Amino acid sequence: PEYAHEFPLSSRLIGQFENPHLLLLAGLFHDIAKGRGGDHSLLGQRDALRFCHQHGITPDDTALIVWLVRHHLLMSATAQKQDLSDQDVIAAFAANIPDERHLTALYLLTVADVRGTSPKVWNAWKGKLLEDLYQATRHYLAHGRIADQIGARQREAAAMLSLYAIQPESYRAFWEQLDDDYFNQHEAQEIAWHTRVLALPRCGGAPSPVGAASAAKPFASKPAPTDMPEMRQIDAGKAVIKTRLSRIGEGLQVLIFRPDQPYLFARICNFFARLNYNIMEAKVHTTQLGYALDSFLVMDANHDKTAYRDVMNYIEYALAEYIGNAETIPEPAFGRQSRQLKHFPIAPEVDIRLDEKGHCILSLIAGDRPGLLARIAYLLTRHQVTIRSAKINTLGARAEDTFWLTCKELPDSEAILSLRNALLCQLK
Template sequence: MSAPAVITDPASVKADYRAAKADLLPRFKAASRVESLMQTLSRTTDDALRRAWLVCELPDSAALVAVGGYGRGELAPFSDIDILVLLPDDAPSELDARIERFIGMAWDLGLELGSSVRTAAQCIEEAGNDVTVRTSLLEARRITGSTALFQDFVLRFNDALDPRAFFQAKVLEMRQRHAKFQDTPYSLEPNIKESPGGLRDLQLILWIARAAGFGRSWKELDERGLITAREARELRRNEAFLKMLRARLHVIAGRRQDVLVFDLQTAAAESFGYSATQARRASEQLMRRYYWAAKAVTQLATILIQNIEAQLFPRTSGITRVLSDRFVEKQGMIEIASDDVFERAPTAILEAFLLYEMTPGTKGLSARTLRALYNAREIMDSRWRRDPENRRLFIEILKQPQGITHALRLMNQTSVLGRYLLNFRRIVGQMQHDLYHVYTVDQHILMVLRNLRRFALAEHAHEYPFCSQLMANFERQWVLYVAALFHDIAKGRGGDHSTLGMADARRFCRDHGMAADDGALVVWLVQHHLTMSQVAQKQDTSDPEVIKQFAELVGDERRLTALYLLTVADIRGTSPKVWNTWKGKLLEDLYRMTLAVLGGARPDEHSEIKTRKEEALALLRLETVPENAHRALWDELDVGYFLRHDAADIAWQTRVLHRHVRTEAPIVRARPSPIGEALQVLVYVPDRSDLFAGICSYFDRNSLSVLDARVSTTRHGYALDNFIVARTDDDVQYRDIANLVEQQLATRLSSDTPLPEPSKGRLSRLSRTFPITPRVDLRADERGQYYILSVSANDRPGLLYSIARVLAEHRIGVHAARINTLGERVEDVFLLDGRGLSDNRLQIQLETELLRAIAV
């Protein structure tokens, strides 16, 4: 497009620009390459800004400069437009009004503008203080205005630019950026631009290369010898894919959208021609391609950055020390002694990672070593996998006292881990659509292994002291690492991944010569890695029979300890949202109770109750509660109450209630939970059928999420209910809201206000994208005294109250509740009063109404 000689009509500028952009946008979605379209959009934007510059009568002495990505001449459909109005040192102050008009007109065009107004001297000063400004100005490009002023700025900027300082600042910035994404490209909703392996990593390399004068393109870096021709082709190919994916995401979203969120993944996949198959969704196929591209970018970027660093910071010292006849340490990196070492001795591939662990002070593998690994992929074949020396080396890698997590992550990044364990290769980039995992399967497995390693390291003992204590006394800790590698390795194949994974684990243990008892433990852990969390979170662990059955399944202390450690590491490795201190307590309590049974203790509820009562009385005496004051309350409590509460809770509730055993007014007391960041709420009031629903209604309306509910009914007809609740906002101070909860909930329970209609809280974006089929299961327990109601559904505000209200309408009492939230999914279990529920028609009606209540 070319601008008319004289432009006086802002409306025509706006109309022309919007028409040109509207013509371009559909082409982004259909094009097989988008670089030329990005350049066309940049030129179109240039033209509109030139015309606006003329409309606003800005002087020839100033210059309009594109900076940042716009300065490169590349614009994704809805990218920000970063500009600099460059002024001469003697610019008159009356220019301010014209510049404001120009910027306003640019916004009116529909441009997401990022603007600055500076002289050349001010630009140099700002660039010296802020590496982000320095980076943006590095790609400055004149759009219109004074050529001489712009060239003077470029000369002064280049003279002031220190390539070494710029390199160090950008690498530090990259590390900080990667840390925000847990140093992995394998997030289920990656940021195409900012995540490790994304476009920003590629841009960073070109920035530092450009600042150092090494080149402005992959071709120029190839010509300079910083990368090979093959690596340059790989970089261009993956860059083109990432740019195309980002551009299509913008068009699909109709706005700037760099995060590949779940609800846009299917549309993005279809734009690439992917379609769902019986085995995989279209989105999974696209994401697999994205992860492999990000992985390649990560590998090649590491090589390039090291090579640029070597040229910017040449060191006179060469080899620090010789590590073996195949490897040396050079400038803190493990380096191959010759380029063909892996071809001559394929076992050296795993030896490199073992040396990385065993050599203190090393920072990683050198660019030369990484390049050789990248080119040695064809060597890692079935013969290589079967080599006894490789099998020995792999086990040695797992046995080292330091560096295991770093070594395995690096093995995955360089594709060595997937080449050695072929079934691991199948789950690299494998997505998980279960609403609580936030990582791909391979990344989750490595997170679980990392968590186990942290239990074994003294510097992390403060995080989970009990786990660290158990790990310190566990023989052959590396056996647990094998179990971690295989616990989810069969996901995505169809069928039960625990059962399928057992076969993989059994084969590995046999092939690697593991002792029979260690191999049996690994296979058993893979089979039962979900069992302990299910028992702790879904079953009534106050029932001695539950503990007895779990102890029989476990069999011995070593298995119990191994399963406990793997379970904690597994839950913590799913998502930061899934683990909480309350779940930790449930698992630890189950461990301790099971250990006692394995040690010969009989699961005798009478002796357990006696012990808890004695401990509670000791605590009451410390708080100067009169000697026999507890009797009035305790005489009204059944065995179940004492089994469901520990001594500390019994003492607290007794201290609060012993003077009010027959009160007519509701008693509500709240305190910060002794376990984790939550609020413990005690409710004592004459029982009624809608009580549980009324309490849940209050919590729902005040954005308090119920983590646990322990409901008891006294012999004289009072409800004694204990709740653990939490707010979703992180900055809440539970001590500050305790009094408010006490007053408001007591007032609510004193009124005769009918139960409100449940609020149909909106599902989260993730739950809307991956809805699960609601499930309700109602069945009598083994003794026929109670009914167990299991509910599985997408989580949403008001869900628990919706369930409780249906139960209240049918006058069904809740005896206990296990509220189990797994990210965006709930798996709740209720123990219901069995009176009346033996009627089959009522059961069907109840299940139907509950399904209707939990559906969205």
């Protein structure tokens, strides 16, 4: 109960879970075989099975404990390294889950495992990823199909906008500029926020930022309510930058909307590296009119109680100035290497593969240091590769990052090999 404020879902689930001592046994054995050589999940599974037989644990309970030890890394790896907006990812994960009881047990064990490793490893963003995967898989197990994500999110976002007396006529044209990937990647509350910032007319019926940019017909057939906050218009080449406190309770969400340009993602990454902020998640989208609509979740790298509200205005102003600079971006520099990495270097690993849909996925492991993400983004842009989205996972001094890429040449094996070698050289 004392942790209910920090883990509301976990607290509710553990209170309803029958025989919670089974989770304690799974937790005891899940890492017991580390250091023996080989897959510690398989070795630990054998130890758990032997223990259960020796102590007369029922076959059903034994099966649950052994299954948890065998698959205790599955949920964390899926949540942090795969695209949860991809319905096939949810279906593939659910194929490994026998029933909802196993899913709940795995979720509870995963939260305890990640949170118990170190306070620096756990953060609210990882908690949100695990909860999203749990809820999506629970729906799949209950209904035998994936939820209609796009329709559901549009309806939920529209309901949120209606609370501000914003009618669908005000933003329908804006939504028509966005493809399915946008609605799959963003939650309803993010869509509603973006819409309020970008698609609404100014007081007095002036055109909206998006409308001014596209020279299209006004988005609203009705004048905006008189109490609607005035929206900024987009001048040619100027960026709209908006920040807000993250809804997960930690960090900032940053929205960037401007005409797309080369090295834009690298510039943004370099800005936050200089600010000593970690980018936890990046969602990159380009509208049909050629505008970049990018959103980031950023957190202070110092892991202290940052007063994010105090830096919001500065980030909006300074980032707009930084990415508005027309000069060619210099190659970002690495920051100082930590003492831990100097004595215990991490050999970089790069994996580039195509999924079943032909999408290119880049996974890399390297020693974390300031400027790492900016250098990766710079190199990818130089190879004419576009980042669709990214998940950034930092485990102490170890960075495990995943990128979803778009490039016409990448399906070619020689292009993949060339990019992989360039990344390895960059990360050494």
